[in-house]
Amino acid sequence: MFYREAGQFKTNYRADMAVFPISQDRIGIAIILIVAFGVIPFTASDFMLHAIMIPFLIFSLATIGLNILTGYTGLLSLGTGAFMGVGAYSCYKLATNFPEVHIIIWIVVSGFFSAAVGILFGLPSLRIKGFYLAVATLAAQFFLSWCFIRIPWLVNYNVSNAIEVQRRSLFGIPVTGPEAQPVTRYLIVLSIVVVMTWLASNLVRGRIGRMWMAVRDMDIAAELMGIRLLNTKLLAFAVSSFYCGVAGAMLVFLYYGSAEATAFSINQSFAILSMVIIGGLGSLVGSFMGAALIFTLPILLPQLMGSLGLPIQSATAEHITFMVVGALIVFFLIVEPHGLARLWQIAKQKLRVWPYPY
Amino acid sequence: MLCVKPYNMLCKIFVIPFWEMWDLPDIFVQTLWEGLVGGTLYSLIALGFVLVFKASGVFNFAQGIMVVFAALSLVGLHAIGVPAFLALALAAAIMFVLAVTVERVVLRPLVNQPDIILFMATFGLTYFLIGFGELIFGGDPKVMITKELYIPTGTYSIDFAGGRVELQKLDITAMVVASTMVGVLAIFFSKTRIGRALRAVADSHKAALSVGISLNQIWVIVWFAAGLVALVTGVMWGARSEVSFALEIIALKALPVLILGGFTSIPGAIVGGLIIGVGEKVGELYWGPLFGRGIESWLAFMIALIFLLFRPQGLFGEKIIERV
Secondary structure (H helix, E strand, O other), rough: OOOOOOOOOOHHHHHHHOOOHHHHHHHHOOOEEEEHHHHHHOOOOHHHHHHHHHHHHHHHHHHHHHHHHHHHHOOOOOOOHHHHHHHHHHHHHHHOOOOOHHHHHHHHHHHHHHHHHHHHHHHHHOOOOOOHHHHHHHHHHHHHHHHHHHHHHHHHHOOOOOOOOOOOEEEOOOOOOEOOOOHHHHHHHHHHHHHHHHHHEEEEEEEEHHHHHHHHHHHHHHHHOOHHHHHHHHHHHHHHHHHHHHHHHHHHHHHOOOEOOHHHOHHHHHHHHHHHHOOOOOOHHHHHHHHHHHHHHHHHHHHHHHOOOOOOOOOHHHHHHHHHHHHHHHHHHHHHHHHHHHHHHHHHHHHHHHOOOO | OOOOOOHHHHHHHHHHHHHHHOOOOOHHHHHHHHHHHHHHHHHHHHHHHHHHHHOOOOOOOOOHHHHHHHHHHHHHHHHOOOOOOHHHHHHHHHHHHHHHHHHHHOEEEEEEOOOHHHHHHHHHHHHHHHHHHHHHOOOOOEOOOOOOOOOOOOOEEEEOOOEEEEEEEHHHHHHHHHHHHHHHHHHHHOOOOOHHHHHHHHHHHHHHOOOOOOOHHHHHHHHHHHHHHHHHHHHHHHHHEEOOOOHHHHHHHHHHHHHHHOOOOEEEEEEEHHHHHHHHHHHHHHHHHHHHOOOHHHHHHHHHHHHHHHHOOOOOOOOOOOOO
């Protein structure tokens, strides 16, 4: 009844190809942004901001990164965790070697290092695809993990072998390090994520995005149409790794505060991949939904079980959480193999014709 | 000593290791043997992958956790007083129940979905089994019931080229069991009715259906076979070290084996496993110090990656011909 596009006429191509062609969508996204920027920072508790919102946004960005590679270009990668790690470690090196440049600039710049590494490990993608490529990217994962542990230069020869984030401030307000308030960190993460999501949405519906999707749908046909496969695939690897790298840098500098190599292990890669697939391959909205589901479930489930009054120990709760998450992954795949994004689309379609579906 | 200044690094990579191999052949043979044994176990895990991939096209990520789960069931059953061999049979029965459940709950509703969705489903299965296993058996490492299953322990020592090579009886058993199992599987695949049906399904689902082969039944059989392979792997690996969830990560090592051997080839899994096992151990011992140790963790993947560039379909895999 309210979600109706009748009467919204497009008079030019630009309007037809807009990110949100329906005005209700524009209003909706505006409300979400106003709530995210204006309401949540003032109302949410520190726990809510620190333990849920910040990591949720960061993982969403990493999921968008992997979605560009896997969902839009059709290249399966299991090296996301390592690419995030490259971002984090290069950001750390840059921030400690050139402390006069602002940390937020370095967070964004570290994405370029990650992109370079991504291109290097993306080279085999020209010859192989599918699960073979997935295993090839595992090589990146294990090799880079090994580098993070074995090369002490990366952590400035710290005895703890971990990245430790120092205090940096913006306009006199600390943004990283132990003194930084969750609210400031949340706002910075939110700004970066919003800008990069906006960039990604424009990238995937433009010429480059259409090239990626052509390669995904049928690479031989794409090649015949004059798309250079190597360039396109490597560009996808670069952009994807850039997003993952920025997400990794934010993860350490704005969320963990300090991190060891285990933070970027193979499990991280699998977690991000499950976010992509549960959320929906080739959908930016889905990336956020997948990250929300996979990340918040393990946090919320023990509390839910606690509130139901089930007297269980924390270890048992953890095991049950694992089981429930596993079962839910299977459940969602069976209900809708195209992910939460497709469920959302179906819901929107229902809303559009409601209350007279015929 | 052999190296001169400008070629120092090249010499350390290309000359010294081989000279060391020649100089101390007993250590080299010992390393080769250990590599072979480690490779056998990689082969066994890869075999589980190949069985499922051939028959159902599912990249079964859960094979690693199935190994852990099978071994845990065996040890857990024995711990509550079931005699060792009965526990073995019961563990096999548990793997059968698991196969039926997976087919009913996961595979059947997801039939005809893209590969990546099925892969993701086995990923969910992995999570579930990790939680389930830890809930029932606890997360702490356990000792495999080696003695009760009459698996010999101890070592043979062989004098060799002025040195001494030690062969663990356990490892010899592992290799014998592994080769027996591969032999049995090969006969099963080529000679029996079900084996022919399995190969038909592997060739084409639709054609197999049209001649009256029940896909659901075949999937149960193939997952059960993978479960049995997992049980044997779990027993052997558990006897060598211990039964713990860490095995699940080690099982990822079977993936480069698959690349080397090809996803659909049983001999490929065996040969690939041995190559990776030997390459890893030899590489770690002779080239590891150059890179600061621990290269075992990624060497296998690098070998596979380089190999892929030259032969994308693997050693024995079917050549992928794409038609437009």
